[in-house]
Amino acid sequence: MFITRECDYAVRVIRALAGEERMSVSEICERESITAPFAYKILKKLQKAKIVRGYRGVHGGYSLNQALDRLTLMDVYTAIDPEMFIIECMNPDFHCIRDGQDGISCRVHHELADIQAQLCEMLRRKPLKDLVEEQQ
Numbered sequence: 001m002f003i004t005r006e007c008d009y010a011v012r013v014i015r016a017l018a019g020e021e022r023m024s025v026s027e028i029c030e031r032e033s034i035t036a037p038f039a040y041k042i043l044k045k046l047q048k049a050k051i052v053r054g055y056r057g058v059h060g061g062y063s064l065n066q067a068l069d070r071l072t073l074m075d076v077y078t079a080i081d082p083e084m085f086i087i088e089c090m091n092p093d094f095h096c097i098r099d100g101q102d103g104i105s106c107r108v109h110h111e112l113a114d115i116q117a118q119l120c121e122m123l124r125r126k127p128l129k130d131l132v133e134e135q136q
Helices: 005-017 025-032 036-048 073-080 107-123 128-135
Strands: 052-055 061-064
Touching: 005 025, 005 036, 005 052, 005 061, 005 073, 005 128, 025 036, 025 061, 036 052, 036 073, 073 107, 073 128
Parallel strands: none
Antiparallel strands: 052 061
């Protein structure tokens, strides 16, 4: 599960929106040091996942669409990258020539699958509210 810069910046966008009724993209960018094109790309994905809500018009902008006590890092990360795997063989669509060869399963694959499951569990353990409030 490679946590990309885009995933990191998505959490920054959520942090900027926390406690705000509505913010423009330029306000989000200024507060969190994100470029506008990158912010728009992230906001589009967060909006598709129904994490943020977009408003059009002169007084448009974005707001949180879900309460921070119901969102986790995992929710945000998978909104940005739905197929987050620590290695490509974790993807169920990936065919590994080593796993199952001669009827023997790959021990490395099974260990990595366990690590990925633990990592996902850890990313779900705290609501974003706890993480955002510590920084404000």
